[in-house]
Amino acid sequence: MNPVFYDFKRAFLRPVTLIALAVFILAGIGLSYLVSISLSTRIGDFYSEFLAKLNLETGEFTLYYNIYDLEGKPLLANVETTLSVFNKISEFTPENEQPVKRFSFTAKGYYVFKTTLEKSVIETLANPDMDVFLKIASSTPLGYWEIGKVLLKLNGSEAVTSDPMILFIPASDIKLPIFSAGHVFLRDDELIISVLIEPPGQGFQLYFAISSDETTPDINNATLVGDVSTGLNVYRVNLSDFNVNITTETIIKLFLKSSESGTYSSDMFRIIRLETGRTQREITGIVVGSPALEMFSQFFPIVMLYLAYALVAKPKGIGALEFLIARPVTRWEVYFTRFVAGVLTALVSAGVFLATSNVGIVLLTGYGIESSHVVTLFIGVTGSLIAFYSLCYMLSTVVSGGKYLAVSIFLYLFFTIIMNIIVFIIAYLIYGLTPRLGEEVLGLQYISYYFNPLEFTKLCNLFREQGLYILAQYRRFPWSIHT
Amino acid sequence: MIEVKSVSKSFGRLKALENVSFKVGNGEIVGYVGLNGAGKTTTIRIAVGVLPPDSGDVFIDGLSITREKKKASEKIGWVPELPIFETDFKALDYYVYLAGYYGIPAAEARKMGKEALEVFGLGNALDMKLATYSQGMKKRFALAVSLINDPPNFIFDEVLNGLDPQGIVFFRDLAVKFKKQGKAVLFSSHILSEVEGIADKVVFIHKGRIIGVYGMNEIVNMVKPSLIVRVDKTVEALNILEKYGHVENRGDHLVVSSPAVPPNEIVKTLVENGFNVLEVRNEERSLEEFFFNLIKERGG
Numbered sequence: 036m037n038p039v040f041y042d043f044k045r046a047f048l049r050p051v052t053l054i055a056l057a058v059f060i061l062a063g064i065g066l067s068y069l070v071s072i073s074l075s076t077r078i079g080d081f082y083s084e085f086l087a088k089l090n091l092e093t094g095e096f097t098l099y100y101n102i103y104d105l106e107g108k109p110l111l112a113n114v115e116t117t118l119s120v121f122n123k124i125s126e127f128t129p130e131n132e133q134p135v136k137r138f139s140f141t142a143k144g145y146y147v148f149k150t151t152l153e154k155s156v157i158e159t160l161a162n163p164d165m166d167v168f169l170k171i172a173s174s175t176p177l178g179y180w181e182i183g184k185v186l187l188k189l190n191g192s193e194a195v196t197s198d199p200m201i202l203f204i205p206a207s208d209i210k211l212p213i214f215s216a217g218h219v220f221l222r223d224d225e226l227i228i229s230v231l232i233e234p235p236g237q238g239f240q241l242y243f244a245i246s247s248d249e250t251t252p253d254i255n256n257a258t259l260v261g262d263v264s265t266g267l268n269v270y271r272v273n274l275s276d277f278n279v280n281i282t283t284e285t286i287i288k289l290f291l292k293s294s295e296s297g298t299y300s301s302d303m304f305r306i307i308r309l310e311t312g313r314t315q316r317e318i319t320g321i322v323v324g325s326p327a328l329e330m331f332s333q334f335f336p337i338v339m340l341y342l343a344y345a346l347v348a349k350p351k352g353i354g355a356l357e358f359l360i361a362r363p364v365t366r367w368e369v370y371f372t373r374f375v376a377g378v379l380t381a382l383v384s385a386g387v388f389l390a391t392s393n394v395g396i397v398l399l400t401g402y403g404i405e406s407s408h409v410v411t412l413f414i415g416v417t418g419s420l421i422a423f424y425s426l427c428y429m430l431s432t433v434v435s436g437g438k439y440l441a442v443s444i445f446l447y448l449f450f451t452i453i454m455n456i457i458v459f460i461i462a463y464l465i466y467g468l469t470p471r472l473g474e475e476v477l478g479l480q481y482i483s484y485y486f487n488p489l490e491f492t493k494l495c496n497l498f499r500e501q502g503l504y505i506l507a508q509y510r511r512f513p514w515s516i517h518t
Numbered sequence: 519m520i521e522v523k524s525v526s527k528s529f530g531r532l533k534a535l536e537n538v539s540f541k542v543g544n545g546e547i548v549g550y551v552g553l554n555g556a557g558k559t560t561t562i563r564i565a566v567g568v569l570p571p572d573s574g575d576v577f578i579d580g581l582s583i584t585r586e587k588k589k590a591s592e593k594i595g596w597v598p599e600l601p602i603f604e605t606d607f608k609a610l611d612y613y614v615y616l617a618g619y620y621g622i623p624a625a626e627a628r629k630m631g632k633e634a635l636e637v638f639g640l641g642n643a644l645d646m647k648l649a650t651y652s653q654g655m656k657k658r659f660a661l662a663v664s665l666i667n668d669p670p671n672f673i674f675d676e677v678l679n680g681l682d683p684q685g686i687v688f689f690r691d692l693a694v695k696f697k698k699q700g701k702a703v704l705f706s707s708h709i710l711s712e713v714e715g716i717a718d719k720v721v722f723i724h725k726g727r728i729i730g731v732y733g734m735n736e737i738v739n740m741v742k743p744s745l746i747v748r749v750d751k752t753v754e755a756l757n758i759l760e761k762y763g764h765v766e767n768r769g770d771h772l773v774v775s776s777p778a779v780p781p782n783e784i785v786k787t788l789v790e791n792g793f794n795v796l797e798v799r800n801e802e803r804s805l806e807e808f809f810f811n812l813i814k815e816r817g818g
Binding site for chain 2: 037038041045345350353354355357358359360361362363364365
């Protein structure tokens with residue numbers, strides 16, 4: 036076996052390494068839960084839509100539900116719906132709400148919930164003195180959102196509501212409007228129209244028209260996007276074929292047309308530009324500022340310190356390297372092999388820790404850390420471990436045994452505690468108790484990162500942020516970079 | 519062949535070796551004898567490449583240990599006086615690990631290791647940690663490792679120290695076996711009699727300098743018996759006996775080293791001079807005395 040791999044095996048499969056790694060894997064799993072809880076307990080950042088219909092005679096209740104994440108991908112949601120009634124003359128407050136029926140279901144994107152309500156429930160809901168209120172609470176990995184809507188009793192037998200409501204108004208006054216819910220998204224050059232609808236007849240087709248000025252588009256300059264069926268209708272339109280420039284001012288209008296029923300038109304509404312990577316960025320933000328990552332960067336170097344002791348300082352101290360050096364190998368090769376073994380241990384340990392954390396986050400939320408930031412974190416964490424290991428290793432080749440342990444432990448404490456204290460003292464001595472002190476301490480801390488192997492992770496994040504800032508500036512004002 | 523050429527080494531102010539040179543030919547056992555601290559182990563550590571010399575070099579089959587370390591190390595085996603291994607290793611694992619430096623794949627090394635350790639009486643201790651091995655076991659393990667590639671040159675450094683009689687016989691026989699196989703064997707000891715019977719020649723070192731290189735036969739020839747004489751008047755007899763050789767007064771008797779004439783002539787002279795000769799006998803002079811005399815004469 037190649038001695039490098041043997042030494043790596045010895046270093047990695049050492050109880051101290053495995054125990055520390057197990058602890059940090061647990062911390063990584065904890066981090067996954069932290070991210071999951073942080074995301075799921077906030078106000079939801081997603082796009083949900085629903086269309087509810089209640090037949091007050093038969094008791095048939097149909098709920099068309101659909102939910103997207105910020106990138107327009109189907110999202111997992113636990114949905115709780117409550118049908119309540121309010122007395123029309125009383126104040127519309129939670130105290131006056133009388134829940135009548137509750138349902139719950141789990142949706143992965145689109146879901147149709149159908150049930151038939153009991154007669155007693157129907158009687159309550161059909162009471163003309165009462166408003167029927169539908170509350171939908173969606174719990175997702177990306178947060179929680181609750182919305183309530185009054186069901187409009189269109190005629191004696193049907194009540195309906197939707198959100199976000201797209202109301203198709205008929206050209207002819209004698210017909211009822213068509214309730215629907217949906218969004219229009221823009222992803223690069225692709226227009227995505229998502230509509231939940233129950234068309235009142237056969238042969239309906241959906242048209243769209245875009246306007247970037249104040250003019251109201253009509254059906255004559257609208258474009259056909261497809262046939263309409265009951266439930267979720269998703270249409271994708273490549274805008275590059277239309278030569279239009281979508282801005283924040285651009286509005287869209289939808290039309291429904293059928294040869295039997297005529298034309299229906301919606302209100303004008305704005306197009307939502309889908310954001311790629313926002314959830315991942317938020318997850319990354321939580322991970323970067325999390326104690327688990329900080330702990331790994333700060334405490335795993337103790338394992339590296341020990342590895343330098345076990346691989347070099349200790350055998351060198353007792354003279355055990357001599358027998359090895361008498362083999363067909365040079366002293367330099369022995370030291371290099373063992374250094375590489377430690378570096379591989381750092382790479383694998385950091386990789387396992389980050390992979391476990393990321394896999395845990397993906398399993399719990401469906402989203403991971405930004406892939407580019409995973410690289411930054413990996414470089415930062417491994418860089419931190421390797422930098423400290425290199426320092427300890429260098430030390431282990433000079434001093435052996437107990438002396439090595441004493442000096443390396445001092446160095447560890449110096450970089451984790453003493454250096455920060457020195458930074459505070461220097462900042463205080465230079466700037467005194469001024470309002471700028473906090474800012475200056477931060478500045479000096481950043482400078483100290485250049486001299487602290489254990490802070491390489493922070494330095495990497497800092498460089499990344501600066502790099503992204505410069506990139507963003509360049510994209511906005513490229514000429515400023517050139518000049 | 520092992521050729522030590524003008525090797526010097528200092529540790530701080532202490533000159534451990536001063537211009538040390540000697541050769542060990544193929545099919546030859548050379549005893550390397552000196553008192554503790556004379557510089558034997560330092561020479562050997564330089565010869566196996568674990569210690570760099572200040573000047574000079576050691577050539578193993580013509581390969582410089584300082585400039586062609588890897589190639590030279592392939593041609594030499596070494597059993598140290600006190601082998602020290604990395605304590606967290608199990609014996610067979612360490613064998614496999616060290617075999618890796620000879621380019622032997624793990625599976626093959628494992629098989630080789632089991633066989634070799636079995637041959638050297640360590641078959642029951644394959645999975646024992648090296649830290650738990652006795653000195654004798656460690657020496658056998660070092661031997662097994664050093665024989666991984668069956669090198670043509672071998673160095674035993676004070677290998678008989680601390681061994682039981684069985685162990686002593688084992689290593690002496692092994693050295694002779696190696697000699698018969700045509701290997702060059704350097705066998706260091708601080709006791710000259712340890713190399714008697716196996717060594718072809720002996721290199722004596724004292725205070726870092728070579729004080730003599732003798733063939734074993736030459737040494738045996740030089741070691742002549744002394745005459746022990748006990749008379750009634752010891753002090754007076756001293757003047758008479760000094761005519762026949764170096765005389766040492768040991769209180770109740772006198773010792774005449776390498777007397778120039780036969781014992782009966784000395785007795786005759788003593789009787790003619792009025793002494794009562796109470797006892798006359800030959801004393802076999804030991805090899806160690808030869809060694810100490812050599813130190814006295816050339817050691818400075």
